[in-house]
Amino acid sequence: xxxxxxxxxxxxxxxxxxxxPKTLAKAPTLSADGLILDLExxxxxxxxxxxxxxxxxxxxxxxxxxxxxxxxxxxxxxxDLWHDDLTITLPGRPDAVAISKVESPDELxxxxxxxxxxxxxxxxxxxxxxxxxTPLGVLNALAIARHPLVTCLVMGTSDLARxxxxxxxxxxxxxxxxxxxxxxxxxxxxxxxxDGVYVNIRDPEGFAAECLDGARLGFDGKSLIHPSQIAxxxxxxxxxxxxxxxxxxxxxxxxxxxxxxxEICVVHGKLVERLHADQAAQRLARWExxxxxxxxxxxx
Ligand code: COA
Ligand code: MG
Numbered sequence: 001x002x003x004x005x006x007x008x009x010x011x012x013x014x015x016x017x018x019x020x021p022k023t024l025a026k027a028p029t030l031s032a033d034g035l036i037l038d039l040e041x042x043x044x045x046x047x048x049x050x051x052x053x054x055x056x057x058x059x060x061x062x063x064x065x066x067x068x069x070x071x072x073x074x075x076x077x078x079x080d081l082w083h084d085d086l087t088i089t090l091p092g093r094p095d096a097v098a099i100s101k102v103e104s105p106d107e108l109x110x111x112x113x114x115x116x117x118x119x120x121x122x123x124x125x126x127x128x129x130x131x132x133x134t135p136l137g138v139l140n141a142l143a144i145a146r147h148p149l150v151t152c153l154v155m156g157t158s159d160l161a162r163x164x165x166x167x168x169x170x171x172x173x174x175x176x177x178x179x180x181x182x183x184x185x186x187x188x189x190x191x192x193x194x195d196g197v198y199v200n201i202r203d204p205e206g207f208a209a210e211c212l213d214g215a216r217l218g219f220d221g222k223s224l225i226h227p228s229q230i231a232x233x234x235x236x237x238x239x240x241x242x243x244x245x246x247x248x249x250x251x252x253x254x255x256x257x258x259x260x261x262x263e264i265c266v267v268h269g270k271l272v273e274r275l276h277a278d279q280a281a282q283r284l285a286r287w288e289x290x291x292x293x294x295x296x297x298x299x300x
Pocket of ligand 2: 041100133156159
């Protein structure tokens with residue numbers, strides 16, 4: 001059974017450079033569902049050690065922040081950096097560790113051993129997020145997602161586009177197959193999946209369009225690089241209040257049908273079977289979770 005993080009709300013997941021104390025201080029005050037405290041691409045080689053200490057203190061400072069998923073992104077397994085990344089930051093008890101450029105489940109075993117040790121000795125269940133950002137990672141996504149500690153896949157679309165040798169394209173035509181194949185893998189393995197970043201922070205229209213594209217494809221949320229991207233992502237990756245009301249009507253009508261001993265009913269001209277009622281109940285549960293988040297954080 002996959003761990004509890006697979007049910008957390010992850011509409012908006014903000015990367016925060018571990019080497020920048022200003023962004024690290026600001027991030028927990030924003031309304032992102034999750035933070036990826038980064039030790040990889042946004043941190044210069046000479047700043048790695050200080051970044052680990054910064055991330056550790058942010059983890060301590062946010063330990064009791066409600067409705068905030070705290071993730072540390074470590075350097076790739078083929079580097080000599082990831083082990084120190086983990087041993088220095090794990091005492092801060094992150095909810096998950098994101099590993100970049102994962103290409104096979106075997107690569108997860110080194111970090112997984114440290115996480116299992118943490119759980120056995122201190123009872124803290126920290127899970128793995130695998131970044132899929134190479135062609136081989138996409139091809140092996142199902143095996144990666146099935147690793148027992150993995151609760152989420154994260155698309156690294158910039159690295160993937162570079163590896164596929166495709167131009168930047170607002171329709172993401174060259175990425176489409178890879179995005180859909182990785183979503184299939186995530187769903188088959190019952191883990192969440194987060195779309196890649198939109199790098200132009202001064203293009204809100206382009207960002208909104210890509211968010212909608214991601215939601216239609218089936219992503220649970222989007223990874224972000226700037227605070228201005230949080231509110232649109234939170235809105236896009238959740239049904240609106242009118243849809244939530246419609247879902248309530250469907251669930252209520254189907255429950256009434258069941259009470260009459262029937263298995264189907266019609267709501268506003270549409271057939272409702274158990275699968276539709278279950279789907280509506282699932283969406284409603286996400287919506288209710290988001291309402292709780294917004295109470296604790298009025299910015300949403
Ligand atoms: N997390 C938290 N706070 C952030 C932030 C982030 N990712 N990006 C910007 N901010 C803060 C800034 O510190 C600034 O705070 P202030 O108002 O208190 O001064 C505010 O948001 C506005 O920032 P802005 O001036 O518009 O942007 P910038 O020029 O400071 O930074 C980037 C632009 C792209 C360098 C920055 O957004 C960033 O570092 N993003 C993350 C990059 C990353 O992690 N990449 C790796 C994964 S792809
Ligand atoms: Mg990358």
